[in-house]
Amino acid sequence: DIQMTQSPASLSASLEEIVTITCQASQDIGNWLAWYQQKPGKSPQLLIYDATSLADGVPSRFSGSRSGTQYSLKISRLQVEDIGSYYCQQAHSNPYTFGAGTKLELK
Amino acid sequence: EVQLVESGGGLVQPGRSLKLSCAASGFTFSDYNMAWVRQAPKKGLEWVATIIYDGSRTYYRDSVKGRFTISRDNAKSTLYLQMDSLRSEDTATYYCATYYGHFDYWGQGVMVTVSS
Numbered sequence: 001d002i003q004m005t006q007s008p009a010s011l012s013a014s015l016e017e018i019v020t021i022t023c024q025a026s027q028d029i030g031n032w033l034a035w036y037q038q039k040p041g042k043s044p045q046l047l048i049y050d051a052t053s054l055a056d057g058v059p060s061r062f063s064g065s066r067s068g069t070q071y072s073l074k075i076s077r078l079q080v081e082d083i084g085s086y087y088c089q090q091a092h093s094n095p096y097t098f099g100a101g102t103k104l105e106l107k
Numbered sequence: 108e109v110q111l112v113e114s115g116g117g118l119v120q121p122g123r124s125l126k127l128s129c130a131a132s133g134f135t136f137s138d139y140n141m142a143w144v145r146q147a148p149k150k151g152l153e154w155v156a157t158i159i160y161d162g163s164r165t166y167y168r169d170s171v172k173g174r175f176t177i178s179r180d181n182a183k184s185t186l187y188l189q190m191d192s193l194r195s196e197d198t199a200t201y202y203c204a205t206y207y208g209h210f211d212y213w214g215q216g217v218m219v220t221v222s223s
Contacts, residue, residue, distance in 0.1 A: 034209035036152070043202055043213040044144075044152065055211070087152055091208035095168045096154040 002026050002090050006099025012107045019075040021102045023088035028069060032092035035064055035073045039084040047086075048073060080106065109133040111203050111214035118220045119193055129186040129203030129214055136184035137161070142206040143177060143188050145199035146216075153199075156188065157206055170196075193221045 003026035013019050023033070031051040036044040046055040048064035051071055061076040075082055083106055088099040115127040127143070143155040156177040157166045165177050176189040186203050198221050204210035 032208060036210070038152075043216050044210070045213070046209060046211055049209040049211075089152070089209065094157075094166050096157075098152040098154070101151045 001095055002029060002092060002097055004088055004090055004097050004099040006088055006102060008102060009100065010103045010105070012105045013078050014107045015078055015080065017078045019078050019082075019104065021073045021086050021088075021104075023071045023073075023099045025069040025071070025090055029090045029092035031066065032090055033064075033066070033071045034089045034091055035062075036087045036089065037082075037084055038087065042084075044087065049091075078106075109205070109212045111205075111212060113201065113203055113214045113217035116201065116217035116219045118222065120223050121194060121221055123193055124189070124191045125193060125219060127188040127190070127201055127203075127217060127219070129188075131184045131186065131203075134205075134212075136179075137181035140206040141177075141179060141186045142204050142210060143186075144202045144204055144210060144213075145197075146202070147196075147199045150199075155201070158186070190219070193219075195221050197221050 005024040033051045035048040037047050038044040047058050047062050051066045052064045063074045065072045086102045110132045112130045119125050140160050142157040145153050145155050158177045158179055162179050174192045178187045200216040200218050202216045203214045205212045
């Protein structure tokens, strides 16, 4: 199985701050990487797919990038509505594995 | 507007069965691959099973293979998950989702608790 190592596990940041979350894949997955946001008590929502493509309706302050087998999600200017948990997911091969998640809180 | 509404969850004893349903609307259900993803309490996300748009192929994670069956009725725009021989470790919120490599749209989830 492909392992997705996500960091950090938790993060405290201020409004308007730049936030970066990373995922390291255990093997080459190309651009088969997605990011999700899950607000407390809600279902996950797709943010980024194919490593860098923004899903419909997602604010442009979210962006995704790739360097080899390391993937990053960047929030350019943190807003209060961005608080929640974030997960990466590899879509390269079964079983489709998720990172352990990053809990983002306001400082 | 895409809507996915899960139902059928509840409290069940270990070893018993439960069948989840996911009613879809707002899109052409028969054009989409579908999946079930679960989340144990206070834990992360875990893919469970996927079914191709026409029902011709299915895929499962190892821990549910032989116990869970994913199926669909395209005429009713409904996805199912038959869960047999349930274990305590199957306790989770189960989400149905459209699948295209990534999971585009998600339902609100349904809770399944396996306990005696």
